[in-house]
Amino acid sequence: MNENRNATELVQRLRAKQLINESRILTSLSDRASYAYDASFGHHIPEVVIQPTATEEVSEIVTLANELHVPVYPRGQGTSLSGGPIPVYGGVVLDFSQWDDRLEIYPDDMIAVVSPGVITGHIDEAAKAFSMMYPPDPSSMNVSTIGGNLAENAGGPRGLKYGVTKDYVLGLEIVTANGDIIRTGGQTVKNVTGYDLTKLIVGSEGTLAVITEATLKLVPRPKANKTMLVLFDDLIDSGKAISAILREGITPSKLEIMDQASIKAVEAYQPTGLPIDVEALLLIEIDGHPLAIEEEAEQVRGCCLKNGAREVQIAKSAEEASKFWQARKLVSPAIVQVKPTKISEDATVPRSKIPEMFRILKEIKNANNIDLVVFGHAGDGNLHPNIIADVRDEEEMKRVEKAVGEIFEAAIELGGTLSGEHGIGTMKAPFMEMELGAKGLAMMKTVKESFDPNNILNPGKIFPEKGQKLVLRDG
């Protein structure tokens, strides 16, 4: 196909219909150039950017795109860490960031109905007014859109206790590859009417349908919470402490780990007073009934001390709690001070395999001579090994690419998965078969082909191209 010519024709036909205001059809190079990137790697300028604000507009655009075989790339705020919105084959970017008009809370049904461009954090804020909570909390939640979160099935620290985006989606309005508008699921928590297209589409990275509205489940907002900072001389001990806490019957709302390299980077960047001689620290938040968490905090302290913690601090105020969390928030900005390029992975292993994964990560770091820090959601096995490098150093980047492959292999060997919350996108596509096997991958391909026979929806994602390898250098 000649994308360029077809995209031009798509725009002409769309203009002829006068459905979408000219100001929301961006064709100048300077406008389009900002849509070539996300927060990962790769750089592809789309032929046109359209900013829809209504389902009928999306339907019209997708219908034309399907007819003309023009790729369609839905995009929220471009915070993807896996290449989700990058228009690798050009075509149309559907920029949903302008479509945030609907954010309605129905307190008696404990649901929210939202437009795709609504900022995720705003949903939780709106729910708060009714003493409710929208739990999924990707670290980008104050910037990223719910549409992007839905496409990638985003997770976050609260995943341990509350699950991920998919666990809160009751229904969707979608536009299919042929432009049909369909509703999946509904407004009720229980619904077994036919196939669960809702949960299939959430996390399908925009490759099966375009999401134009979602109905989300809310939960009661916990009445209180408590934050604890725990220091460990030995990383392995921190893993044992995590198991002990969970075996005690306590599910923390957050259970984050930072290794020594992360702590050192933070202290070098903005000293927060953390000791840099510990091998690991845990940040633990428990939430729930005030009386319950009072007692549980003491139990957590006991579990940590019994398993070799050097020190356990329980925050005495909200201010102190947010000071504790400050260190965790500084990890990402701190490590890019060391070198400019950050490769943020999210390989996930069964909880019991965390100490083993740490051991292997250390080996990978030494064998490949790379800068590697590890932090993340230790409670659910979703670690974030972050490699710091300089993209201009081709030799180093080759070592990094090799190390990334080894990290994925290790995760899968330990019974884990390539991606816990960032998605596959372009970044991990070359490794899909390693996890799924040829037959598992073929089955997913069958689903893709039945939903999108002309391969117009976010092509170039999830499924590896023949012979595709991980390349982190720009291209």
Add this chain to the structure above:
Amino acid sequence: MNENRNATELVQRLRAKQLINESRILTSLSDRASYAYDASFGHHIPEVVIQPTATEEVSEIVTLANELHVPVYPRGQGTSLSGGPIPVYGGVVLDFSQWDDRLEIYPDDMIAVVSPGVITGHIDEAAKAFSMMYPPDPSSMNVSTIGGNLAENAGGPRGLKYGVTKDYVLGLEIVTANGDIIRTGGQTVKNVTGYDLTKLIVGSEGTLAVITEATLKLVPRPKANKTMLVLFDDLIDSGKAISAILREGITPSKLEIMDQASIKAVEAYQPTGLPIDVEALLLIEIDGHPLAIEEEAEQVRGCCLKNGAREVQIAKSAEEASKFWQARKLVSPAIVQVKPTKISEDATVPRSKIPEMFRILKEIKNANNIDLVVFGHAGDGNLHPNIIADVRDEEEMKRVEKAVGEIFEAAIELGGTLSGEHGIGTMKAPFMEMELGAKGLAMMKTVKESFDPNNILNPGKIFPEKGQKLVLRDG
């Protein structure tokens, strides 16, 4: 296709391979006749029943069935209320009830790995030994198999707080329509590697693949619980009380309702001392930390009294609690004393619409002159309108069929769904388009065709045949 001849050939070829012990291939009419039914309506004798106990056996059978175009009907203990395992086109019944050899708990990963024939209640019991819980609790849990629960995405009273079967499935081993053995998902709570085939297959009623193993998520077992019995003179008030409890930030682990007709039936059958002049009673269980539920029980009491409850009783002991629950358990046996035929529905509405649904159900009952009792999981809108009739009375059954259609229409009009937890099967297939629309249903059909092009997996379920109508008379 000539099913009969093909099924015979399938058995011959299978025997030639000497893979499956002859004692597990049932061909006599007396053996096969027991597989013609489930707990709903309809009666179809299969050509052969095979009792596999290994994945390779299932793979071999399905491979042959696909080649010979023989329908394959997976079956657990046959407790389905929607016709799930009925072999409507004859062929092979795969009886999984003998395959229960694997029930392993991995406490550090908080997961269980199970064979398809394991009784669901046994999983929760095994978890209990590690102070953990497998929450899904369909009322059949002490009889039904996990394989059947997975196929139908079974729910139960605990759904309000803990969700349904699907929320606890991390990974599956499946056999596809062409006999391939595939693993979906994994062992981690967070996993966004490719499409979520796991959640697509759970609840697909055996029409997309045959489940041969599952990895289930466990949660910490709550340390304490408390049961309350609340009487209401006015049904509408009970709905208001439910909203008030949830708005208070309390999510009960169970929140069941019984209407006056249910109470009367129970008291006529086995008097438990309930007043028969109340319009509704709520049975509420809260669970969690002992200190928290002590306070929450008083809050629940306050919510109920403020909203017109006549009386609130809080069980003082486990014995008293189980006495309270006894009434709820007696509803089903009690109502079949009135008339022999019970049509158990599970139409589900948004929580705020429960009072309105009750009003409409009363109208439907009067307009059609039928015996209707309503009970169920009020907390999540999943009511169980049960019609009692006599299947030998053809005139009455026609009125019942009309009433059932009206119940479905009402649920959908109120923003609800045909089925909250029983599945579609044969029973609700004629109503699918009413809820999903032609395009929504067509999209599901596309999925079915891509997974099972020869339509051998549980054919005759979910998708309506041309012109199919609800018929509750035997056939």
